[in-house]
Amino acid sequence: MNLINLVWRELWHRKARLFSGLMAIMLGIAVIVGIRSVTTFSEKAVAIKLDNLGANILVLPQGASTDDYYTADIDAPTFPESYVERIVTSNLSGIDNLSPKLSRRVKIGKDNFVLTGILPANEITAKPLWQTSGLMGAELKASCAPSNSENQPSGLKDERLTRKTIDSLDALDCYVGFMAAKKLSIIEGGKITIENKQFNVVKILPETGTIDDGRIFAHLHTVQKLLGIENQISAIEIMGCCNAISNGLLSKMRNILPDTRITTIGQIVSTQLETNKMMNKISLIFLIIILLVGGISIGNYMAANVNERKKEIGTYRMIGFSRARIYSMLLLKALLLGFFGGIVGYIIGTLAGVILGPQLAGIAVQPILILLPFSVLLAILISVLGSLLPAYLAAKIEPYSIMQEE
């Protein structure tokens, strides 16, 4: 017989009470695991949706208007192109793509169009809607979005994984937006004259329903020369990880580029990220409540158990158990309760997340294995902390006083 045998036999002997003792821990852990599972998959869903949206941060000169995120760069004041380098060398995490551009209104024939200078590889990356139009090149590897294997079971289609970038755009090549092409009545392979310079139309872009439909895109450096504003740009579009944005990416960027205005697609990002933040806060609140309630509950159970076992503990002391051995025996029991409570709590919480996640949050939830050791450790912590005082009091039981009571 060793201590584990003894503890195990005692637990089994009082099965009904064991179950009630486990309930508080099991349910507590189940609630935390359930919320955490749903929150994690909700965050992933938000990450994928935001990444599918494309660029979500816009760096503009200080004087630019930001009334409309999508037109803010047109005719805006300029700032040095070297700012791109400043961001790149800052080692800020959560920036997946930088797309500098220079936009100006130009007259072609009788109509006004927006000529936008871009760096092609970067621009295509930032424009998921273009990527169905055969603009092919190297695959983009993003830094923080969930992997393909994580996305597929969630039922989320990550368009970005199918995105390609093109590597080059010749100096005199251009892409023409869908509406602009219609107005100019040009086709792919045709020619177009802008500010006395002839460009080859290499691609008519698909209709996106955005301001881009009316734009003409040429190489940034060509546009800079054409407009006489070399080494200057009017905006940098950035694909930022949603989590990084929520963790203060914008303010970090403002520190690097103090004389710029940095904005994001506020409503989309903030609403979705606030929801995730709220869920995280709820998890934390539950965690604190469960630590308290679980600890008190298990402490109460252990105190009742010690009271019930006074005679037995007195007997153990009588035959030579030291106080430390009694203390260890009860803490071992708390550890076992925590261990099994954590496992069962994890299973219940995961099942609840998997079953209720699609119905309540509209997202598919998969078991998160990493939560299992976390659940077990947390349950053990609650159980052991809650049992410290009852175990201490049990170890202080004087065998003589118990024998006298008989």
Add this chain to the structure above:
Amino acid sequence: MILQVQNLTKQYRHRNGTVINALSDVSVTIEKGEFATITGPSGSGKSTLLFMLGGLLRPSSGNIFFKEQPLHNAGDNALSEFRKNNIGYVMQSFSLVPYLTAEENVMVAVSLLQKDKNKQKEIAHKLLTMVGLSDRMQHYPKELSSGQQQRVAIARALANNPSIILADEPTGNLDPSLASEILTLLKELNTKNGITIIMVTHSPEAALYGNKKILLKAGCVN
């Protein structure tokens, strides 16, 4: 001399502040191999004396020596060690652990000195066979008669090969024929195995099994 008690006093303070003298200036010597009985009326301090002899209770004043080693000022760990190595207890209410079988009840005591589970089993079998329970080893206490439970308690008391068995009214819950069996068993352990026995009893018949009598009255040796 295996146990020596000098001027032992035990006082309790009641909630209302009154000091109660459970034992007053008791001096007793127990020789190795003796079967001592402690008798006296209820409240005379018999059990108090027994528990102090067994290291379960500390005296208010006075000295207790076990094989010339002082017990009266020993710490809790030292007393636990002393009980584990030298003392076997047999209580009126048997004090068996309800969720352990007869074999396991004995094994728990053996396990304090012997870590090998097979050897623990072997010793428990030997002891239970010695007390006539070879066919009841896998029974739980509630499945055993009072006499059988007391036999398990005696087997457990022998688990550490004790120098002394302290018995507190070991036949108090048994009918006369079972009481006689238990007393005979204790006597045999005393005469055949040379174990010193100190037994508290109310019963004059039980007291006849001893070869040394300590009579207590109002906390004093009479």
